[in-house]
Amino acid sequence: MNRLSRETSPYLLQHAHNPVDWFPWGPEALQKAQLENKPILVSIGYSACHWCHVMERESFENESVAKVMNDHFVCIKVDREERPDVDSIYMDAVQAMGVQGGWPLNVFLMPDAKPFYGLTYLPPNQWVNLLTSVRSAFDEHRDQLADSADGFAQQLNMSVSEQYYLTDAAPAFTRELLDSMYQKLAGSFDPVKGGPRRAPKFPMPSIYGFLLRYYFITKNEEALSHLSRTLNFMALGGIYDQIGGGFSRYSVDDQWFAPHFEKMLYDNGQLVSLYSEAYSLTRSALYRQTVFQTIDFLQRELTSPEGGFYSALDADSEGVEGKFYTWTTAELRAILDDDFSWFSELYHLAPDGNWEEHEGIGRNILHRVIADEDFARMQGWTLTELAEKLTATHQKLMAVRATRIRPGLDDKILCSWNGLMLKGLVTAYRVFGADSFLKLAERNAGFIREKLTNPATGQLWHSYKSGVNGAAGHATITAYLEDYAAVIDGYLALYQATFRESYLFEADRLARYTLDHFWDEEDHLFFFTDQAGETLIARKKEVFDNVIPASNSIMAHNLYTLSLLLEKPVDGAPAYTDLANAMLGRVQPLLQQNADYLTHWAALYAMRVQPTAEIAIVGTEAETRRREIDQRFYPNKVLAGTETVSDLPLLENRTPLNGQTAIYVCYNRACQLPVTTVEAAFSTLGE
Secondary structure (H helix, E strand, O other): OOHHHHOOOHHHHHOOOOOOOOEEOOHHHHHHHHHHOOOEEEEEEOOOOHHHHHHHHHHHOOHHHHHHHHHHOEEEEEEOOOOHHHHHHHHHHHHHOOOOOOOOEEEEEOOOOOEEEEEOOOOHHHHHHHHHHHHHHHHHOHHHHHHHHHHHHHHHOOOHHHHHOOOOOOOOOOHHHHHHHHHHHHOOEOOOOOOEOOOOEOOOHHHHHHHHHHHHHHOOHHHHHHHHHHHHHHHHOOOEOOOOOOEOOEEOOOOOOOEEOOEEHHHHHHHHHHHHHHHHHHOOHHHHHHHHHHHHHHHHHOEOOOOOEOOEEOOEEOOEEOOOOOEOHHHHHHHHHHHHHHHHHHOOOOOOOOOOEEOOEEOEOOOOOOOHHHHHHHHOOOHHHHHHHHHHHHHHHHHHHOOOOOOOEEOOEEHHHHHHHHHHHHHHHHHHOOHHHHHHHHHHHHHHHHHOEOOOOOOEEEEEEOOOOOOOOEEEEEOOHHHHHHHHHHHHHHHHHHOOHHHHHHHHHHHHHHHHHOEEOOOOEEOOOOOOOOOOOOOOOOOOOOOOOOHHHHHHHHHHHHHHHHOOOEOOEOOHHHHHHHHHHHHHHHHHHOOOOOHHHHHHHHHHHOOOEEEEEEOOOHHHHHHHHHOOOOOOEEEEEEOOOOOOOOOOOOOOEOOEOEEEEEEOOEEOOOEOOHHHHHHHHHO
């Protein structure tokens, strides 16, 4: 066993028995490289990564390959999910070298940790040849490599403003710019299957969150059509686990058919939010079913006994990608018997399988292209009859699947991803009113407070690993901006769902911490790392939205929401609204160019084109009125409420109306006359 055996990351532990003399990232490895004057090999991946497993089997478990690595390099293994700061630096460096990034990411560094070359997966023979060539270059051309590494390090340390020629500017919230963002984004839409017009296809929830808000303002039917098309095909496609619930990370084709079978918490948390919001607009039964089934999956397979959510499930089981989730036609015929014929038609089975072969036998990915209503009509059934048949067949298949060898579980609990899942659960609760969703959400919030918050300093931790055999769990790694951003967002949602002010005050406290420890006054943006954290060769900022929105864009949303709910300066610093405006102003030139990777920023921009409704509810029926309001699609609002009295700015001096619970609709902190029914409140909102 190598040094990784002492780590808690499941990904690092997977490599603990490699003959490679792996170090975890840390001072021991970096000091060894400098003392022995050796180049460093940093290999970055994550536990659910298919090609990471392939490279491990082919190269890192190979004694002769390991000997070359050990003789010529100080070898460091990094879990990208545990150390996103390290991953971000070296991913940016590799992309600056003109190499397409991905995982496993293998980067060669000088002894001072500055990068000079990198790439992704290589088969073993090519890998050994590369190792030999890199070491020869290090020995024979050290000065040139050092100059190159210095250049990459200098580029990594450029500020966002320097990189993208950004200057201070007040944001101008115009319908014209909003329409321009949408039109440029729409140029990449797939008009047939939804999503982007390319393969592979990733869910990218922030794109569709923006489309929901754009449609709310503009009533652009094209935007709604693309949103619905995408969500429909995703929920019916192979990317979604049709019998067990939950989404895979992406589809390798452009049809949402063949997934890369790993299931990530961050995808499912965001997609629960997205499908819940979309349901509040469309009332699609498919979206409701998708939300409820996905939350069932999360409870069943990714929830820890303590209330935290685990990170991921592998794509592979028994060394084969997708084996746990796919079926031979003969298996399905034997299990389903009389139900096989219609089931085969609905899920597009093929006699020899509709996907890849394993051990000479073709396998099927269950996927659909037709909604329940249409299929029931074709079969001459009612929807109730079809639902009963689906429940029965799914239960049979789940029972068989439960006997299979399961994919590996990445059981580390990440603060940021739990924040995303917390927000998803709260959104689902607000839309559907299922008390079980709120119970799950509040249990998770309690876990974050108890296990991922340092009681001495109040700061967050990034990662938590449950104890084994009754041992206490362990939180590690100073939290990143992504942790604070996602947890603040979750707490703000919880306050608006429950009116429990402790959630709002905790969100406020964490926001103040980020301003003290992450804010860069020069760029008007947040650094990704805490100033009290580890010093690396660069201190980066996360600006561009990807599969997960950028931590800066989430923080901009948070500051804007806090400004509406609290409306006060922060320890003499500018008010939250000024900070949110400064952030939007900084990225507005990028939004004007192309919003493809700024869609969460664009969603906030959309909210600013029209005034945000500030809705205050006061009286004994505050919770009932909140539920009634949340049943309707109205994304550009914040809610505050109390059954008695409150000192919150939106609630201060607000009282019931003639003994009845009153609803105050306010804009820019100026309230209209109170009303006592939700219908009357929405009439006011319409005006």
